Amino acid sequence: MPVQNSPTRTTRTSRALLCAAIAGLGGLAFASPLSGFMVPAAKADTASLIQPSAPAKTIPDFVSLVKQVKPAVVSITAKIRADSVDPGEGQGGGQQMPFGFPFPFQMMPQQQQQTVEARGSGFIISADGYVVTNNHVVKGATKVTATLDDGTTLSARIVGRDPKTDIALLKLTPTGKLPFVQLGESDDVQPGEWVIAVGNPYGLGGTVTAGIVSALGRDIGDGPYDNFFQVDAPINRGNSGGPLITQDGKVVGVNTAIFSPSGGSIGIGFAIPSDIVQTVVTQLRTTGHVTRGYLGVQAQMVSPSIASALGLKPSIPGTPAAGALVASVSSDSPAEKAGIKQGDVITKLNGKPIDTPHHLAVKVAALVPGTDATFTILRGNAPRDITVKIASQSAAGGAPGTPASLGSNGQKLGVSLAPLNGDARQQLGLDQSVKGVVVSDVKPGSPADQAGIRPGDVIQAVGDQQVDNPKATVTAVAAALKSRQAVLLRILRDGQSLFVAVSLNGDNSDSNAAPDNGDDDDNN
Numbered sequence: 001m002p003v004q005n006s007p008t009r010t011t012r013t014s015r016a017l018l019c020a021a022i023a024g025l026g027g028l029a030f031a032s033p034l035s036g037f038m039v040p041a042a043k044a045d046t047a048s049l050i051q052p053s054a055p056a057k058t059i060p061d062f063v064s065l066v067k068q069v070k071p072a073v074v075s076i077t078a079k080i081r082a083d084s085v086d087p088g089e090g091q092g093g094g095q096q097m098p099f100g101f102p103f104p105f106q107m108m109p110q111q112q113q114q115t116v117e118a119r120g121s122g123f124i125i126s127a128d129g130y131v132v133t134n135n136h137v138v139k140g141a142t143k144v145t146a147t148l149d150d151g152t153t154l155s156a157r158i159v160g161r162d163p164k165t166d167i168a169l170l171k172l173t174p175t176g177k178l179p180f181v182q183l184g185e186s187d188d189v190q191p192g193e194w195v196i197a198v199g200n201p202y203g204l205g206g207t208v209t210a211g212i213v214s215a216l217g218r219d220i221g222d223g224p225y226d227n228f229f230q231v232d233a234p235i236n237r238g239n240s241g242g243p244l245i246t247q248d249g250k251v252v253g254v255n256t257a258i259f260s261p262s263g264g265s266i267g268i269g270f271a272i273p274s275d276i277v278q279t280v281v282t283q284l285r286t287t288g289h290v291t292r293g294y295l296g297v298q299a300q301m302v303s304p305s306i307a308s309a310l311g312l313k314p315s316i317p318g319t320p321a322a323g324a325l326v327a328s329v330s331s332d333s334p335a336e337k338a339g340i341k342q343g344d345v346i347t348k349l350n351g352k353p354i355d356t357p358h359h360l361a362v363k364v365a366a367l368v369p370g371t372d373a374t375f376t377i378l379r380g381n382a383p384r385d386i387t388v389k390i391a392s393q394s395a396a397g398g399a400p401g402t403p404a405s406l407g408s409n410g411q412k413l414g415v416s417l418a419p420l421n422g423d424a425r426q427q428l429g430l431d432q433s434v435k436g437v438v439v440s441d442v443k444p445g446s447p448a449d450q451a452g453i454r455p456g457d458v459i460q461a462v463g464d465q466q467v468d469n470p471k472a473t474v475t476a477v478a479a480a481l482k483s484r485q486a487v488l489l490r491i492l493r494d495g496q497s498l499f500v501a502v503s504l505n506g507d508n509s510d511s512n513a514a515p516d517n518g519d520d521d522d523n524n
Helices: 062-070 274-287 305-309 334-336 359-363 422-428 447-451 470-483
Strands: 072-080 115-124 130-134 141-147 153-162 167-172 194-199 207-218 228-231 243-246 251-258 269-273 296-300 322-330 345-349 371-379 380-389 414-420 437-442 458-461 486-493 495-504
Touching: 062 072, 062 194, 062 243, 072 130, 115 194, 130 251, 153 274, 153 380, 194 251, 228 251, 251 274, 251 305, 251 359, 269 274, 296 359, 296 495, 305 486, 305 495, 322 334, 322 359, 322 495, 334 380, 345 359, 371 470, 414 470, 437 447, 447 495, 470 486
Parallel strands: none
Antiparallel strands: 072 115, 072 141, 115 130, 130 167, 141 153, 153 167, 194 207, 194 243, 207 228, 228 269, 243 251, 251 269, 296 322, 322 345, 345 371, 371 380, 414 437, 437 458, 458 486, 486 495
């Protein structure tokens, strides 16, 4: 039986090498070996000089921590049907694949009906033997076993799997109570924090590596709910499903992917945060499957131009304004019933900041259907809290629309307007319920052109003021431009409602973005 020792997944990267050169030596001081005098450095701008201060600390000693947590980490062996594995996975460096089954050679035809053995990692979360691992470690498995730190091998039953987050829950059959670890609070994790990764790389069970959390909220394009920690603790093929542990002994992530041109660790790894794991595991343990929350909005990024048009201020001076701008609200959705409207900017969910539409989608999906959630929104520059009873995505019946590009319009912005008359309605396929004005022409190189406006776009509102004729639109745009150098418009394009900010200073490079819409599960 062929043995696959090292499930892993690597994200795609360029084969080109990156090079850098030192361009200058400004700001340095040099000692002259002839004169003994110092050449003075260029005077620093002390107003902008960053001078980090931190208490003196030694490199942490992980000996005691490792002794305590290793007994709860297991090596998983899965017998996988050969025909359930993509034979192309793992061929060639730098391919996108699950931290899973990178077979080094193309499987021969006579092997297709055989069973392949693959190994990964997992960790025990309860004394009665529940184990968390990656979905791709056990996907298609006909038999799963787990080897404990003391060498004991136990059979394992797959309780449930969730491909969208790459989480699976197993149940062991122990003869007594097992040592286990707790899931920590991943929202408390900060970049620079020390962590250890424990697992089964290349079949070497009980391996421990250490590093720091490099970044939070990484979206690597692997799934609709990507929200990974990036870590530099070396993790390799076979670490899939193993725990990422902080110095207090809590599991804050599940190691699941690496970024590498060769398949081996180059110091860039990704882990699923424990708050996602906790939500998924709780549902798998209770029902064997996962039901996700549904809000019923399509949202888009708050670009600098949109922030200027809305008059939004960043929560931290010097940083971009954050949040999710509601581009449309689905009919009869929880959001509509609660009073969320187009143009609202969602800034918090249950008191925790929302930075982007993707962040909103991840957090909403993690909510339990039927529960109440509090959304903090900005409407007319005034914050308010709205309580929404979250529904189920499966009951919502899918996405309310498809992605679309953005455009913009306005008086002196380089567009010509026309009434939305009968001929225009027929040409655009719009019924009498649609109100607005039609963009009949866009001047090349104008602010509207730079923002991506197209002939045929229907302008329905300027800011929060609805418009239904060219004159009203011109008046509303002129009024908006009196107070700021950007104007926010709501347009209709191909049946999709979305917002566009157009700036007279030409800064429209960030306006050409689509609502975070995607598949069913990318909708909030």
